[in-house]
Amino acid sequence: MTCPEIHDQLLEAAPSELRGEGESAVAQHLRSCPRCRQLAERIVAEESRLHGALATLEPRQSVDDAVRAAVAQARRRRRRRWVVASGLAAAAVAVFALWQSGRSALPPSPPPTAMAQPFVQTSADQNVIVYQTANPDIIVVWLYQRNGS
Amino acid sequence: MSALRDLNDSVAPLIVRAQHGDTAAFADLVRACRPLVYRWSVVATGDPDEAEDVTQEVLVRLHLSLDRYRTDATFTTWLYRITRNAATDRFRRYQSRLRLLRSNEALTQAPDRVAAARASEGVLAAEASGIVRRFMAWLPRRQREVLDLVDLQEFTPAEAADLLGLDGGTIRAHLHRARRSLRSKIIERYPEYGKGEGE
Numbered sequence: 001m002t003c004p005e006i007h008d009q010l011l012e013a014a015p016s017e018l019r020g021e022g023e024s025a026v027a028q029h030l031r032s033c034p035r036c037r038q039l040a041e042r043i044v045a046e047e048s049r050l051h052g053a054l055a056t057l058e059p060r061q062s063v064d065d066a067v068r069a070a071v072a073q074a075r076r077r078r079r080r081r082w083v084v085a086s087g088l089a090a091a092a093v094a095v096f097a098l099w100q101s102g103r104s105a106l107p108p109s110p111p112p113t114a115m116a117q118p119f120v121q122t123s124a125d126q127n128v129i130v131y132q133t134a135n136p137d138i139i140v141v142w143l144y145q146r147n148g149s
Numbered sequence: 150m151s152a153l154r155d156l157n158d159s160v161a162p163l164i165v166r167a168q169h170g171d172t173a174a175f176a177d178l179v180r181a182c183r184p185l186v187y188r189w190s191v192v193a194t195g196d197p198d199e200a201e202d203v204t205q206e207v208l209v210r211l212h213l214s215l216d217r218y219r220t221d222a223t224f225t226t227w228l229y230r231i232t233r234n235a236a237t238d239r240f241r242r243y244q245s246r247l248r249l250l251r252s253n254e255a256l257t258q259a260p261d262r263v264a265a266a267r268a269s270e271g272v273l274a275a276e277a278s279g280i281v282r283r284f285m286a287w288l289p290r291r292q293r294e295v296l297d298l299v300d301l302q303e304f305t306p307a308e309a310a311d312l313l314g315l316d317g318g319t320i321r322a323h324l325h326r327a328r329r330s331l332r333s334k335i336i337e338r339y340p341e342y343g344k345g346e347g348e
Contacts, residue, residue, distance in 0.1 A: 042339055047331070047335075050284050057197055057281060059204055067175065
């Protein structure tokens with residue numbers, strides 16, 4: 001494997017390979033090629049520097065102050081949640097009460113009744129025709145003489 | 150693996166006590182976890198100052214939700230998700246504030262003031278010149294997270310997958326892309342190493 005090919009492989013190699021560990025083609029090449037090994041060592045050094053920088057960074061606030069502030073903030077949020085929740089509950093109760101009072105103020109609707117059959121009494125010489133209109137409150141009753149009058 | 154497992158083992162009794170209202174146990178829990186949370190926050194936000202605020206927000210959320218934590222989930226995985234969500238929320242708020250600021254400036258400022266505002270953003274970018282900030286600028290968030298967990302903190306890809314909620318293949322893809330981007334930048338900074346002559 002040539003050095004340019006190794007350079008390309010260095011870009012994705014595992015850190016252990018960069019250190020020349022193991023029997024991969026990259027590791028074997030690095031053990032035998034000082035120039036590529038120098039490049040790999042540079043990459044390892046830069047990544048270690050980055051790791052060290054990340055490990056040494058820490059928040060400026062002390063742990064005790066951070067804990068105190070976190071506990072106080074959490075309490076405030078709990079209280080705020082409680083206030084919001086109780087407000088919502090009160091609003092829900094008020095809406096329910098209004099709904100209930102509205103229902104009781106309305107006149108009771110009449111119970112549905114079955115359609116009553118009309119009963120028409122006529123004299124013996126009369127015929128009768130009863131016509132039920134589409135309006136259940138209107139019934140047309142036609143009385144006429146039996147003998148064609 | 151051992152670092153995370155050791156941490157989970159050591160904080161388990163603290164969690165139980167803190168769940169029962171023991172403030173001292175909560176403080177010890179914070180003491181044990183805060184360095185890790187801060188590091189995750191730095192990697193997630195790309196900014197050590199932002200990370201401090203995110204870390205504090207994580208502590209608040211930890212206090213608020215610790216009683217809902219059940220030990221059948223790994224504590225560090227649960228904590229990592231809280232951290233990631235806090236960082237994401239902060240980023241969204243920052244973006245919306247920035248949009249509002251820009252729209253206000255565009256409405257109220259003369260063109261030279263807008264140019265000055267852009268220059269001040271450049272100053273902010275110039276401040277981000279430390280090792281960590283430079284590294285953060287080179288990689289997208291997901292790649293930073295995977296590279297930090299696997300290559301720098303030496304978690305296994307399976308652990309990283311568990312923490313990030315990704316499958317192993319996605320972790321490997323992010324890792325390879327992150328290594329390639331980061332190392333290309335490193336090589337650019339050291340042209341004397343250049344391309345090999347071939348052998």
